[in-house]
Amino acid sequence: MTAALESLMLPKAHTFAVAEHGAFIDGAETGVNEHAIDTLDPATGQVITRVADTDATAVDRAVQSAGKAFEGEWGSMLPARREALLHRLADLIEENAAELAQYDALEGGKPLSYVESVDLPLAVEQFRYYAGWPTKIQGATVPVSTPDTHVYTRKVPLGVVAAITPWNFPLCQAAIKLAPALAAGNTVVLKPSELTSLSSLRLAQLAIEAGLPAGTVNVVTGAGAGTGQALVSHPQVAKISFTGSEATGRHLGASAGRSLKHISLELGGKNPHVIFADADIAKAAAYAATTAYFYSGQVCFSGSRLMVERSAVDEVLAAVREHADALVLGHGLDRATTMGPLSSAAHRDKVERYLETVAGTGGTVAFGGNRTGESGYFLEPTAVLNPSDADPVVAEEIFGPVLVIQPFDSAEELVPRANSGKYGLTAGVWTNDVRKAHTVARQLQAGTVWVNTYADYNAAAPFGGFKASGFGKDCGPEGLEKYLETQTVWMSLA
Structure with a gap:
């Protein structure tokens, strides 16, 4: 990292950016492993830092941590408390917007003014919109034609969500997946692109600062063929949420079909x-x-x-x-x-x-x-x-x-x-x-x-494609529904 580049960054952002980073598991960052990946500045080709190429063992620890949080504190948390924590996380993203924007501008090469005016407000908007949903998720009474029977439905979370985001909108895409998944009561293991990991790792720190229990949000850095494959094939992952290329989406769709996981895909477009x-x-x-x-x-x-x-x-x-x-x-x-x-x-x-x-x-x-x-x-x-x-x-x-x-x-x-x-x-x-x-x-x-x-x-308007552009919507009520499933309860009154 050149002195000229250092002069463009906030001291806190520069310190975080040049430090080597491991995965973020169970509320804390792990060390960089021996197979770390260089993160390059696309404007210069120079190495910024290195991030861990998380192996299958560490991915398993991340999923286990998410599963523990789902079965424990986060999964049993009252809706109003979950809502308050998501609002607090939105506040922290807003308070740290200048720092977060610099990570995406540095790693992705995106003009800083665009990140500040587009990406960061959209990320905050996602958490604020979905923070309002935990107290409004409800089922229905079903008027079945069976005597002396009471039937109702419940909307329940899926469990551990594997969220895989692309390099072009790192923080914004993380928010688009995390906010509804968490609002629905799931826990998440997030895998950002190995090209743009910094803002996702910092977001995980802010989640802990906001009061989300350890394990609710985990981040595994690394390449898709290793880290990503270990994550999506893990038997305790209930749902895959992917944004990226059509080719990878087809591969994940086939994998999800074999393992019977829930999956949503937002793929390419030639619009x-x-x-x-x-x-x-x-x-x-x-x-x-x-x-x-x-x-x-x-x-x-x-x-x-x-x-x-x-x-x-x-x-x-x-x-x-x-x-x-x-x-x-x-x-x-x-x-x-x-x-x-x-x-x-x-x-x-x-x-x-x-x-x-x-x-x-x-x-x-x-x-x-x-x-x-x-x-x-x-x-x-x-x-x-x-x-x-x-x-x-x-x-x-x-x-x-x-x-x-x-x-x-x-x-x-x-x-x-x-x-x-x-x-x-x-x-x-x-x-x-x-x-x-x-x-x-x-x-x-x-x-x-x-x-x-x-x-x-x-955040209120559903977004997602037809045909080879994928299936499942982000944003709006539809963006929440894909992280929930319906349970039907029959009760005999006889």
Whole structure:
């Protein structure tokens, strides 16, 4: 860690960031094992610290600790007390927001101002929203047609939840999984990405400070093939909650099926973002550019497939390019930065391979596509114009700062093309024709459709995909339900 980087960080955050870290089990952090993983700064390629590659033995201890808390203090805690502790945890996240934001900006390369204005408020919002639920979880009386019988249902927690989060929204995704799981009465073993572990480890410390019993929240750091596999295959894990790639989601789904575990998956998206010629073009193009290049395009709901009515293509492309030219690429902790690096050298290489396919399928790189900077994993904001529907840049999730722009001539042509892909996470529609807006929105196969806006997100509004984008919703009452199951009780009154 360079002196220049140290000068960008709060002293407390710097001390925590450069320290080596083990897993967080039963209320305390363990030591770093011999198979520790280097954590790199994606803006420089330099090593920040090392975190434990948690082995199966330590994963078992984490699950056992969570099981003990579930059977003990947390599982038997009165709802009002559980509610108060979750509110206290939200308070502590808010109080330590400046520190927490620096971890995600450092490890993920995300502009600090974005983390402060988007990720941290969303994390706090998740805990505040779900903190209100423990006293409102209730069953029902069932009017069965059986004489002298009283039947009722109870909503009960599942037990130990394995929560696996991606590297692009470390703290926010941890909150999205932890808040409803805890509100429902479960305990959690959280496995963050090995690329971005710091904010999750600090969150676990704050959970203890808030008063949650030891073992209620555990964190196991490490790679998916070892640590992650040991966690999801553990026989005492009742539920897997995963956000990440489609390939890993398919593997976990098959594993959960064999072991009969509950599972919810929020996977990839190649999201159609539609602009009709009658829309407010300036506003629509600004949203299109912002959502395509936010966090260097490393966002599952990025509007990365921009479908524009043909007569408006030139105007939209010019506006997108103007936005892209104004972006300032730099270190996530530098407040001047408005677009950071990609997460790793390997991921940058993967994005570049997609761009290599464009010329062979009739598309053109309208601008960008080059590496930039003397160090780190930076790639210019890029636009690809008029690729075919079969081009991998259209069909697959690139997860980089690559905006695909395709013209269309009518709504009748648009809808089947927009629905032709395997994903169904989100979509956007821009038009001033109310009838057209409702008609197209209802026809798009996506879990969330935004009309004349894009990327709005709230803890009260369910979010999750169709088709290969996964199943199970985050946020809202549906986000709580997936951490509960129904027990039916029959009582004879005869």
